[in-house]
Amino acid sequence: MHPITKPTLLLDEDIAHANIKRMSQKAQKHNLTFKPHMKTHQSAHIGDWFKAEGVEAITVSSVTMANYFAENGWSDITIAFPVNLTEIETINDLAEKVRLTLLVNSTFTAQQLQKKLTADVDCYIEIDTGSKRTGIPTEDISTINQLLNVLKGVDKLSWKGFYSHPGHSYNARSMEEIQNIHQTVAWKIKQLRSIVSDSTSSYEVCIGDTPCCSKCTNFDSIDAISPGNFVFYDLMQYQIGSCKVSDIATAVTCPIVDRYPDRNQIAIYGGAIHFSKEVLETINGLKHYGWIAEKENNGWKIMDNDTYLMKLSQEHGIIQCSDTTFDRFAIGDTLMVLPVHSCLTANLLGRYRLLKSQEEIISFS
Amino acid sequence: MHPITKPTLLLDEDIAHANIKRMSQKAQKHNLTFKPHMKTHQSAHIGDWFKAEGVEAITVSSVTMANYFAENGWSDITIAFPVNLTEIETINDLAEKVRLTLLVNSTFTAQQLQKKLTADVDCYIEIDTGSKRTGIPTEDISTINQLLNVLKGVDKLSWKGFYSHPGHSYNARSMEEIQNIHQTVAWKIKQLRSIVSDSTSSYEVCIGDTPCCSKCTNFDSIDAISPGNFVFYDLMQYQIGSCKVSDIATAVTCPIVDRYPDRNQIAIYGGAIHFSKEVLETINGLKHYGWIAEKENNGWKIMDNDTYLMKLSQEHGIIQCSDTTFDRFAIGDTLMVLPVHSCLTANLLGRYRLLKSQEEIISFS
Known part of the structure; x- marks a missing residue:
């Protein structure tokens, strides 16, 4: 190897492998589908380390990133970002090649997709379990039901369930705070499930934040997890309490x-x-x-x-x-x-x- | 043009041209050599807009950036960053092709350059006029004199003067504060000149911060300016008071x-x-x-x-x-x-x- 002459990102692959294995085993233990988020490493090479652990479905944060991983052999990809309608052409192309899951958060977007989708895609409704970033607040049952109704009329869209990134867990600074946030998130999801279960067939709920996925053990109301940062962790996660x-x-x-x-x-x-x-x-x-x-x-x-x-x-x-x-x-x-x-x-x-x-x-x- | 589907950086070339012309004319008016910093735009294309205004010498912040602009036709380049000794091979290669000016801030670095330089380079001593980032404090005359003496013994290094980035002007929030900072910087440089003038032949002083270069008019003790951000400006500069x-x-x-x-x-x-x-x-x-x-x-x-x-x-x-x-x-x-x-x-x-x-x-x- 040539000597280091510029800022260079070192990666201890033993630690990364151990982080991947630990999360993968935890998902198995709790009967959770493991759909790791690739946004942290953004590398096909590191993606293969997940494949070696039996991972088949992944999560990404942009259409561009979805394309990159599709080109590198992944065939089940969730874009965990509200649909960017300006990229509809690329979305249609991609959906011809892979099983693509989108986040559809509004009736407006659903109606646009009815007009513009040319290939079959799956979708989650993103729910806001407390982070106040994106998604419909879990409590807003009427908006969720309204959207569910509209989604039924979108020919090429199959609704698969709910997605949430409880990003407010990044404000935690202790195990107790992580646990409290996770319990509230799990409780909100359970409430939502009890209401939506009557009107619709079976569906899944996926959540994906590194603190809760790293440290919590109650996943009763959850079917899949999509954390990303845990592959490397960092000082922020250390300060939160997610890792050593x-x-x-x-x-x-x-x-x-x-x-x-x-x-x-x-x-x-x-x-x-x-x-x-x-x-x-x-x-x-x-x-x-x-x-x-x-x-x-x-x-x-x-x-x-x-x-x-x-x-x-x-x-x-x-x-x-x-x-x-x-x-x-x-x-x-x-x-x-x-x-x-x-x-x-x-x-x-x-x-x-x-x-x-x-x-x-x-x-x- | 294809429609915008991703975050896209728009550049109003009329505004950028006007910003370049204004700074270039100001340099001419005050008899200052204009050595604009390329770190803001990092683009050969935009570099050509400076060339069209008669600019012949440029400033960059890394060896990699120096290489890029050398490959794009620039032949007088100052790397306004303390010499990165781990890149000595690239520095030597580059110095064979262009007139290269380095910042040498310590006797240790000067001594290493005596051992490792294979091509002629110019250098500035970086002085710290108040930003407390890099450079020898202007007041520390003994360290400056000691370094000047060591530099005389470095065969392939020609000392050309002093360089300073008064980055503390970024803390200003009004014209008055910008003026006060600049006056202090100019006064410190004048003091330094009065002391160093006895012992050494003529040399130049170059300073380069966008707030002072944009708004001040007293450049008596200064020979060259190397601001960078002014080509685009931004909200930080607007808040400082450097631009509209x-x-x-x-x-x-x-x-x-x-x-x-x-x-x-x-x-x-x-x-x-x-x-x-x-x-x-x-x-x-x-x-x-x-x-x-x-x-x-x-x-x-x-x-x-x-x-x-x-x-x-x-x-x-x-x-x-x-x-x-x-x-x-x-x-x-x-x-x-x-x-x-x-x-x-x-x-x-x-x-x-x-x-x-x-x-x-x-x-x-």
């Missing part, structure tokens, strides 16, 4: 370009175009863009709580060091940053260097 | 995918992988990721202060609307978002649709 630091599978290696002894700071080649500007606030009120890590056994170890990526401009990163860590960094060497949000970092860097095999693999972005 | 809304040359057109009448919110295809997560806090304490714009004459107009991009996940954007704007947005249509930070948005989208010519051009990223 040793479960984090990616780190960014960055060249050290300058040192400032007066303020215990290090300048690295690694900025907002590598990490994004996702900021994490610790319980102590410290805002940062990543912790600095060192290798330990087969995993990562955070150096200390006083050594972190404190400032980002386009390509510059400034690392605040502690008294004990500053002297360990020399200009011309590299260091490792554990990212706050691995999905955004992976999207920006677009390629991975596998830690064990030293292979380089790319993503589609 | 009608000077902002880019907007992102996004498909509308869902509507939430209960909370006056719109969901768009357009998320953190398109806008980055650069957040702007208004003087009223509102945090947002962009204002929503509509066309007006030949420029943009912000719809109103209550219509803004309030939440971003990977591909979803949620727009908070006012009572009057909500009904103007329909699923399947598109809307325009003025980005908070055009550099990061341009880097993420990687291509431009020119508004007047309808041509599509790409950047190197």
Whole structure:
């Protein structure tokens, strides 16, 4: 392998494999269909690791991503994003090739699909279980029923059930908070099922957030899960309580370009175009863009709580060091940053260097 | 042109041309060498617009970007980033082809360059005029003199002067604050010049931040300017006071995918992988990721202060609307978002649709 000269995304494939296996086994244990979200890694190569665990259906967040994975051998794809009607041509083309599931959240969209679909597709109604991002609030039974009625009249659309991303679990900061959010989500879904069950034939409910899928065990009212971030995890998930630091599978290696002894700071080649500007606030009120890590056994170890990526401009990163860590960094060497949000970092860097095999693999972005 | 189906970066080339011409004429008027920073647009095509204004030397923020512009006909390139020693091979190759200027900020780096440079390069010492990002503090004369002495012994390195990015001007929120920061920067440079002038032959001082270069008129102690963002400007610059809304040359057109009448919110295809997560806090304490714009004459107009991009996940954007704007947005249509930070948005989208010519051009990223 050529030496590292630019910000480079390292991927510990052993950790990623273990994360995939753990979630896959959990799905099996709870009789859940496992439809992992591919948005985090966006890589056909990593997709194959899921295939090796028996995964047959996947979730993506855009039509472009659906196309990419269809071209790479996946034939059952859910686009977990409200239908983008401007991409109807690509959707029709794709639906000719694979089993495609869309999220249809409004009667307007359903009516447009009646006019514009030329191939058969499945759909979920997205329900909002508390995140207030997209979907019909679970409590809004009349709107859900109204949409269900309209969907019956859309010739090429088969309604398969409900989908929800309980993204508000990202606000949790403890196991107890994750459990509380999940219990409320599960309760809302159970209520919805008890009402909708009378009027319609059997259907499935799929949810997909990494905190609840990682840590909760009650999936009574749920049939499928579609988490994505868990394949890599990151500092945000660690802070939420979804994972241990040793479960984090990616780190960014960055060249050290300058040192400032007066303020215990290090300048690295690694900025907002590598990490994004996702900021994490610790319980102590410290805002940062990543912790600095060192290798330990087969995993990562955070150096200390006083050594972190404190400032980002386009390509510059400034690392605040502690008294004990500053002297360990020399200009011309590299260091490792554990990212706050691995999905955004992976999207920006677009390629991975596998830690064990030293292979380089790319993503589609 | 094909219709817009994904988040698409529109570039009003008339506004960009006017921004380039204005800065170019200002440089001429004040006898400043104009070395525009290419990091904002990262596009050879847009680089040619600068060439048409007589620009001969450019500034970039990475070795990769220097290579790209060298391959596209530029022969005088400053890499405004502390030398990344891990890229020494590429630096040597590049220095064979173009006049290359590096930032050398430490005796350690200078000594390494003495060992490793195989081609002649120029260098600036980066001085920190208050931003506390990189460079030697202007006041630290002994370190500067020590480095100047070491540089004399580096065979292939010719010292050309001082470089500074007064990035703390980004904290300004009024003309008065911009002026105050610039006056302090100019005063610090003047002091430095008066001290260093005795010991060394003539040299130049280059500074490059968009707020001061856009709004200030006293460049007595300065020989060259290298601003970058001004080519597009953005909401951050508008809030700082560097530009008018009608000077902002880019907007992102996004498909509308869902509507939430209960909370006056719109969901768009357009998320953190398109806008980055650069957040702007208004003087009223509102945090947002962009204002929503509509066309007006030949420029943009912000719809109103209550219509803004309030939440971003990977591909979803949620727009908070006012009572009057909500009904103007329909699923399947598109809307325009003025980005908070055009550099990061341009880097993420990687291509431009020119508004007047309808041509599509790409950047190197």
